[in-house]
Structure formats: structure tokens, C-alpha cells
Amino acid sequence: MYHIFMYGAALLADIALIFLTIWNVVSFDELKNDFKNPVDLCKSLNPLVLPEYSLQAVFSLTFLLTFKFVSLLLTAPITIYHAFRYTRRTSRSLGIYDPTTIMNRRELERCQREGWIKLAYYIVMFFYFAAMLLWSLISYLTRN
């Protein structure tokens, strides 16, 4: 029973993450094409970083606590990457995206690449969660 709720919640959170990531990708694209100022960009993106990371961390934690090792294995890498990224941030108070370095081509490309990869990953996870939800729903219904 709780499986259904868990995967249902994960599915909804995943949809939220997909939207966040799309927003990220679009913002960086705008920055690259000179439609946005790096200071504004960082001001708009930095506050969204922690919610995104914690949402992601929450599923990993739930899977860990419910011993869903396959799901854990799928979500853990990105959680670890997030933790790594957050602790290695250059600027403590400015956040992960630092307006003074973001315009360096390497940094910008890295952020864009990161955005695309994460988007793809979240979409894959979307189907995985949907399948798991369906499967737990079916197994629940068949059991009853």
C-alpha cells in the first residue's frame, strides 16, 4: 500500500524536478545568448538549488529506509553528485552559481551540460517511477 504512495509522491516530485531543470536549461541558454545578466540569473537560480537537491535527497532516503535497493541504486549517484557539487561550491554565500565565474565558457558549458544530462535522467526516472507505481498498483489490486 505504502508503495503506491511512495512511488506516487516520487513521480510528482520527479515532475517538479523536470520543470526545475527545464527552467535551468532555458536560463543558461538565455544567458549564453545575451538575453540575461549573470547577476540576475544567479539570483533567480541559486534559491532553487537547495529545494531541488533536497527533493532528490528525500527520495534516496525513502528508498534507503524502505529497502528498495534497485530504486536506491538509480537515485543515489545523482544525490552523491549533488552533495559533492554543493560542498565544492566556490562561493559560500553567493550559492552554487557565481555570477563572476559563470561567464567563463568552461563554467557555462559545464552548467548547460549538467542541465541536459539531469533532464534526461529525470525523464528516465519519470518512466521508471511510473512503471513502479503501476506495478505496485497492479500488485496491490491483484492481492485484494
Add this chain to the structure above:
Amino acid sequence: MSKYPIDPSTAPGYPQSSVYKPTASSHPQLYHQAQQSYQNVVPNLAAQPSHPAHYHQQPGTQINPHLVPSKPNPHIPPSQSNPYTLPSQLNPHLRSSHSNPHIPPSLSGPNIPHSQTQLVQGMNNLQMNPATQNIPVKSFNPATQYAAIAPNGQQKSTSVEPSAANIKSQISPQIIPPPTRTTPSKHSGEITSMLHAPTHPGVLNSQLNAPIHRSTAPPHQPQMHPTQSSQVTNMSTPPGIKPQMSPSTSSQFYPSPNQSHFLNYDASSQPWGQNIQRGSITQGPPAPVLPATPLPIQGQSQYPPTQQSGVAQFQNNLTPNPGSTPVLFPQHPMQTGPGQPRIPGSAPVNQFNQTHQQALPPELEPINLLDTRNILPKYIPDPPLPKVSTGVRTKTQFDPYMLCSTLNSIPYSKSLLSKSKLPLGVLIQPFRDIQSDKLPIVSTSCIIRCTNCRTYINPYISFLSGRKWKCNICHRANALPDGFNPDDAMKANNITGSYSEVQSPIVEYIANSDYALRPPQPPVYVFVLDVSNASVVSGALSAFCKTLIECIDEIPGDSRTQVGLITFNHSIQFYGIRGNLPAHIYDILDLEEVFLPTNNDLLVYLKEVKESFKQLLRDLPSIWGNSHSSDSCVGVAAESAYKMISQCGGRITILIAQRPTRGNGAMSSEQATSYLKKHTSNLESLQLSASTDFYKKLALDCCEKQVGVDVFVTCSQFTDLLSISALSRYSSGQVRYYPALSQESPNRIKAFQEDLHRYFTRRIGFEAVMRIRCSPGLALHTFHGNCFVRSTDLLALPNVNPDHSFAIQLSYEETLDEVEVAFVQSALLYTSVRGERRIRVATIALPVTTKLMDVYASANTQAIAAFVAKMAVDRLIESSLGDARTGLINVVGDLIKSYSVFCPANRSNSLTLPTSLRLLPLYLLGLLKHPLLRVNSLIQLDERSYQTILLKTLPLDELLSSIYPTLYSLHDIIEKSELTNELEGDHIIVQIMHCSAEKTSLTGTYLLDAGEHLILYLGANVSPEFLQKVFGVSSPRELVEDNSTSIKEFPVIENMLSERIRLLMSQIKWSRARSPVLMVLTDTSHCKMEFPKRLVEDKFEETMSYYEFLNFLRSKISK
């Protein structure tokens, strides 16, 4: 170990997909063929002794023993003749403690000049023999083979002195028809290899590139040998004009007319300006070609056989031989092509195939660094200019310091660039002081720009029929505005007159209100001064106030100029200044919330309150003289100042005398201790990181409101300079650090005041932005320098001053297959102090190449060294000190490895680089010994932080002198210098010496220009006559007291020697963003080791000598 941006894997071979065919000229095998065939031609020359005679030494030496710091490497087997070894008898008491008593005598081999005077003579001889330098050039020089004969066989004749004026005048009318966009025809490949056909001497170059303060070479070369002069003259003589040569020289050095098949100078035969017909590349009118510049190498002596023949030939009195003829005018490869008009009777293109394959331009002559002692050019070299100037109408001398590229030929693809192992980027000093005759000012209602990419019109564009012009960057055809007549533009020949925007690569526009988002701001200056005890005691406060009072009339501005003053210690004081009344002081103790006590009187019009403002400054040191506050709230004071002028923008100048201890941005002593501990515990893994982001955030706010912040730090204790410097880093300010400023050291106070004087009075631009446009395919990658990058190609600069320097690394978005010349244009839009919006535009053209050899030949060593320094700083900040050092060594190691693939060394015991890059290891060694990158715990953290800032922000020339100091000898300055007369008065250029004690003698006096220090070293046995003439004293002891390094004023004595020395010193001082501290060191000074410490080529303490460094590189490469 991680490396520089460069991929370590080097694949041999040339890029195959190319517009040009790879030609033989750069092929190693053919290079050997070239050598051989040369030797066949001149068999008698090959059998010459292996060293120039000048290098044989005599016993009885007097090299200054006090300065011999290096120990010969004991691991070098005696069989290697080590040209760097010092004579073993020179090790008196001061010889560095490492000196090895067990050096086998054979190490001081026969190549070493025992006698200093002899060495100097030898050097002079070598210098006087251009042949020594030129002949190798002749032997493999493509141009040499294209004999110098007029098409109709008429011989030139003449009586022209090889004077620069002549040369110059002859250059200007030169033309070459437009280059052609190819279709790789059968010949084009061969033609291409001439891309770097030598147009030799620095003489020409110096005329063309002469910057304001420095100059490569003298306009006259008194020691010039006829060979050289004839070459010069010929090169610069357009065939259309009848050249004049003295029969004596011409008969000796000119080939007979029947060799005319070597010729091809058809392209240069059109009178200038006639050929409007489009060539292909840029489809521009004919271009005068700027001569390439192989720098004359000072007393170069080389041992490889190829070079011997050159020396030998000189010794044989330059017997004319058919294989080596002087250069007339090397054809530019890009300027010949199908469909080009040629002079009837001139040689067809394909006739010089054979000679062509043997050609190796002088920049590419391989130099074995281990064998070549003297690699420095004679004078301080200017960065070379790109050789193609397809644009053509340019008649001004482009100042290479304003905008230059690390590679003057751009590799066509990323893979070729990574194969070359060199960085690609541009160095820009956009607001550099330029003589008015070189900077045309255009005042027009309509600034002509490309409608697509917004490029400003420049000399490299081309006019199309139907009143259109084609953008050189995006190739779009744009309409010309009414009133712009392309025909007149083509004919115009006065760059300061009309149409100068299509005549000069540097131009300044006076823009209209379209270029302003708001009314132009007035000049606003706020001074924020530290009045804590430390500041008062060190004398910094009084020196600052005194200098400001002196300069207040010269501060750039007009009637709208506003000033404000804030001081701070444990609290913040604002000064309400009213008319002639005494200032009202508001003391704010609350540091939690930043606010201004009043809105009136804080920021006042300078002209209204000048006297009371001066009086306030005069009183300031005494008002705070008794203050014992040892706190400082820099952060809050800076915020207050920002708040004060955030409405209008302007400049904030902050004087800091101690670490901030209160309010925002403060660092408590516990934090300071732990921060210091973290950053000094393990130097190898030292990573510089700021302790707080407060200053960075404030700087971003400042930048947004067009406020620039400059910081002067005068503190010998730890100040947290790195964090504070962020204030300037992102608001386009500057940081200056005076660690040992105290009233006991008048020379430091003096240098501080001189710096301030320059700072207050130099030009300034407000609310500036700089946009860099480059050809499609190239993209801006990384930015170095104090600025905020607001968009991919836009730098926000709230303030801009002449000392601002930026470096931008370029990367590839796609290969540059389509274009044959790439362009970079920088446009700086700023508000002048008079409230005009102005745009300063600079454009450079960089030919695109598919051949690695072209990339090497066109490398700009100085710019590369500066770039690598900036990258090392980044590495230090992102990674660690150890990584930064390794990266540096890898840069040169990879380069040598990569070059050796294409030009295999003929001996195993060699370290070969092309001539164009020969100085790079020297610069990188200097960088490894730079205080920033030394693994030495004695270097203070603040000092290191300051060096990171300097390396990132200093202009190119100053940066180089801090990496590799310049050594001048003063006792023979009259023989070794020349005066030129420029607009601003006399200008002196002095020969430079290798930075090594080996070159100094006991009887000499030397001036070492090491960036922040100017060291005058008097040898132990300096002649009393010299002292009398220059200083008016009879012994060094009278000149400086014991334990002192300063003299009050440099004595003004009326004689030539003294005048030249003073001129040299003042010239150095005036060309600098930072005024150097003059130190006079004598044999008895307690800190005389300051001099040998800065001799980069010698071993000092733990560092390597140049020779050891080369051996280290060799062992690293052979691994």
C-alpha cells in the same frame, strides 16, 4: 598530473584537410635537404671551425665574484661542453653556499670567455657582425632565394645610408595586390609556405611598431653591416620605385640579372591605391605589407653546423654566392594567386618551386637552447605584429600593446591548436595612452556599423559596388550612409583627416546620445581613508593627503567634478564640507546599519570647495594624529562610500593600513590565525581562496551602479588582501600593496607618492563597457583582468584607466575553414571626464593557417608568457601551487616535444625550439622563480595574493619585466644606447643584457629593472671617474649610508653619461603603472643579495639556474 589546457597526446603529421597544400618548407626531411643543398653550394663553408673565434677564452678573469651565485650542476658529465659553466676561480666569499668544489676542470671548457672584457668584446664583435646573425637566415631563407632584381634587370644603385628614415619612407608607398581567396591551385601550396618569408631586420620593425615608451630597436643601427643595410633597403624598396644603392654594395650582394627567375615581386608592383579591384580574401585594395620581424639576436653564437656556415661565411668576407642573395621583397603567399595582375616579364609563380621547398623562415630556424648562450634580442623586444595586413588602407603604426594575439597566425582548427601546445588568446590594453598622431578621433553623426554583427567599420572591410561595404567579420553587405564616398576613402591618406575610420586600425569615435543610457555622469571621486593608528604611524595617511593636495588641480575633470571624503577606524567619519567653513565631522559608531548622516555636503563640487577641501586634507593627519584606535571597519566604510555615490557612479579610492576587524567583511584575530595556518601549512598544496564573499558581493553591486573601487594597502601585517582585492577585481579597479611602508624608508614612501601621483592624474573613463567581436568560429573562453563579464562578449568596466589590461582566451566553436583571415575587434565605450560618450575601436587581422610551422613562426613569445602566467594564477586559485608549477613546466615541455616531432633534433644532446619561441623557457623559468610560485615559506601570504593580482592585471610590458627583469649596464651606456627624438622629447633605447652574474663585472655599474624594484648595483671596483660623473661622489660609501639602500635624489650632473642614465630611469618610471622603488646597492650594502636574487638565469638558494632548468626539461622530455 594535470596539464595546461593542452592535450598531452601529440600526433605527428600535418593536418590533412586544408586549404593549402602542406608544403615542403616545413617538412623536416626537406629541411635536412635544405641544409645539405646549401652545403653543396658552399662547400668551403662547411669546413669551418666549430665555434666562432670570439668565444675562445683567455685565462685571467675578472667576472664579478660577488655575484656568482650558481653552482654548476655536478651531474653533468664533463664531456658535455657546458657553455653556462662559470669559470671556477670565481668563488669568493659571496659565492652561493652551494658552490661545488668538485667540479671537474673540464667543465669550464674552452667555450667560456675567461675574461669579462673579452667576453664583452666578443659580444660586441658578434653584434657588429650582422652576418653572424643574418647568414643562417640567408641560407635557409626563402626570400633570400628570390633575388633582388628589378623586372627589367635594372640594377639598383645608391648612396643611401641605412638610416631608418629612409627605410621608413620607402616602406610606405609599398603595395601588394589583394590576396586571393583560393581554390587551392597547383601553386598555392607552394606559395603558402612563404607565409613567413623573412622580411628581416628589427630596424624596420622598430619603425613600424614603435610604441610610446619603448622601442625595439634604434632607428639607426650604427653597427649595421653593409649586408644588413642592403637587405633592409632592398626589402623596403618597392619595385615600382627606383631603389638606390651604392654600387659598392650592390655589386657585391646582388645577383646577376640572369637569376631573375627567382624573382617574384609582381604583386607589389601596383602603385598604391590604384587597384581597387577586389582580391579574394578580404577583397580589399592592395595592402602594404608590414615587414615581419625576426629580432636581431644579441651576439648569438650557435654551434650546430647550419649556423657555422653562417659564421664562416662572414669570416670569408661574404663571398657572394648564387645560393644566398639578399632579400628584395618576399612575396606574401596570400597575396599571390590566379588572376592577379603581374608585371610583364616577371617570373611566373611556379618558377620558384625548388628554392621554395628549401625555405625555412628565420622565425623557424631551430635553436638548440643548450648550445646557444645568448638568445636575447639586442633591445627590449616589442610583440610582433601579425604579418598579413590584408586591410590595407592602414597607414598608422599599430601599437601591439594595445591589442595583440599570442599567435599571429591562428590555427584553423582546435586540433591544430592543441597540437601546437600553445595558448590562443588576445591581450588588450584598451585605454592605453597613445600619441595623438596615432589615434585619429572621428566625430560623426553616423557611426558606420555592420547591421548584422554590429562591427564598427575598419580598414579591413571592403567596398562593394553600389555604395555598399562588406563586413570583414560576418561578410554581410551593408549600405554606406550618405556623404560617405568610398572613392575618397580610398584616396584619403591622412589618418587624422577624414575617413580615418577606414585608414587606421585604432580609432576613437565621439558618439551621440544613442550610445548613452543616461546622461553622461560627472567625474565623482570619493576618498575613503584609514585613520587608525597604524595608518598614522606608518606615514601612509600623511603621504596620501599630501599627494592628493599636490594633485588636486590635475585630477581629471571639469566644473562638474565632485569629491567626497570618508575616514574610518573603529567608527566611520563623514565630512560635511561647506564653502569656506571648516568641515563638519559626523562620527558614526553604529556599524550594523549603513546609512548616511546627511544628504547635503557629503558629496560636493570640487571647484566650489577646493580650498576648504585642501585645508581638510592638510588637517587630517593632525586630527587623527593622537588617535590610538587599532580597529578598522573597511567593509562598512566601503559600503557607505558606495551608498554615497550609487546614484551617479564614480570612483572610490580606499586606503587601508590594517586588517579589517569590525563590521562587515571583518576578520577576527582567531579567524586570521586559522586562515594563515591553513594557507601556510603545506605550500605544495597551497590553494588561494578568499575568506569572505562580502567584498565580492559589494563589488558586484558597485559594478551595477557604475562605481569602481581602487584599493591601496599599506600594511606589513596580514591584511586579508585576497578577500579585499575582490572589491577591485569585479569593479574594474586596481589594487596596490606597499608592505613595508614606514617613515623610516623614504624611498618606499616616495614610490608610494609617485604611484599616487600617477593614479590621481592619469586619464580615466567612466561607465565603460568593452565588447570584443571576433570572426565566427572563434569564441571568447576565459577572461583575465579586473572586470565583470556581463555577457559572453561584454565586459562591464565602471572605470577604465590606461593601466587596465585584459587577457581573453579564445576557443573554437567550429573550424575556420571558411575564412583565411580572422579578425578581432575590441570596442570600448566610455564617458570621458568632459561628459562625452566615446568609443575606442581597435581591430587586428590574424591570418588563419593550416600548418603547424606557421603557427610556431608567428608565435608571440611575450604574449604567450604573459598568458601562461595568468593561467598559472588560475591554476593556483582553483587547484594548488604544486599543480600550477607542474603546469608551467608542462607547457614548455610539451612545446619542445611537439616541436621536436616536426623538426627532429640532429643530436640527442639538444633542446630545440624555433627562433620565435626561444625566449619562452627563459620567461617560464622567471615565472617559476616569481614570488607567486616559489615554494618558499618566507613569502608572505599577502605578498603572494598581491602577485596573483598583478599577474592578472599588469600591462604586458610591465608584466614581462616582473617575470624576467631587464638588466642594463650603465658604465658603457653611451656606447650601448641611442637617443631618438619623439614627440614628447628625447627617448632612449638601451641594449639589454642577460640576467646573469656572468655578464657583470666588478668594475661595472648595472641597473636591474625588476618591475616593482629598480636596482642600481655598483660593482666593488667601480671607477671613481664614473662615480664622479654620475653621482658627484668619489666612493660608493659617500653615496649611500651603511644599511641604507636609498639616495635622496638622483644627482643632476651635466654630462652625457649622467643625462642618459637619468633619462633611462625616468623613462622606466613613466612607462609604468607602478612606480618602482629605487634601491642603490653597493658592495658593502647589507642587502646586496637583492641583486643576485633577481638574476633569473642564475642559481639562487633553492632555485634552478637556466642551464639546470634546461637540463631538467631535457630529462623530463626524454622520459
